[in-house]
Amino acid sequence: MANDTMLALGSFRFSISTAAYQQLERQSSYKWEEVERFGQAPLMQYCGYDSETISLQGTILPEYKGGLGQMSLMRIQAARGIPLPLVTGTGFFFGLWVIEAINEAQEIFWSNGQPRKIGFQIALKKYDKISLKIGPFNVSTSGLLGSLQ
Secondary structure (H helix, E strand, C coil), rough: CCCCCEEEEECEEEEECEEECCCCCCCEEEEEEEEECCCCCEEEEEEEEEEEEEEEEECCCCCCCCCCCHHHHHHHHHHHHCEEEEEEECCEEEEEEEEEEEEEEEEEEEECCEEEEEEEEEEEEEECCCCEECEEEEECCCCCCCCEE
């Protein structure tokens, strides 16, 4: 059986069988500061990388595949409060990411109130690992408590 995973965020799998995203939007930001100069126009100085975000938008059709529990599973992942690995279905590792927001829109209901269509949007932000060298030790934070490597 072929792997139909489009994207994995932690233990959650986005796929045609569960929650399929129709749009992935990635934004990278960079820091530039204006430096004043006497008698001249200010210069722009590059101060480094700022942040990176990904927005996923998609649709779940509960009666087709995946059921009603997909949004709950996404929220469980977010509530764990730890950075999650983001990997494409082809194996590309995007790094560690945190879930900043989950939006859900239910539409087209059965008579019992169950939605036939659920739209979702997930906002992710890149989590950069911080590493410091203190004497012979490399001290690294991984989103949990930190560890000695």
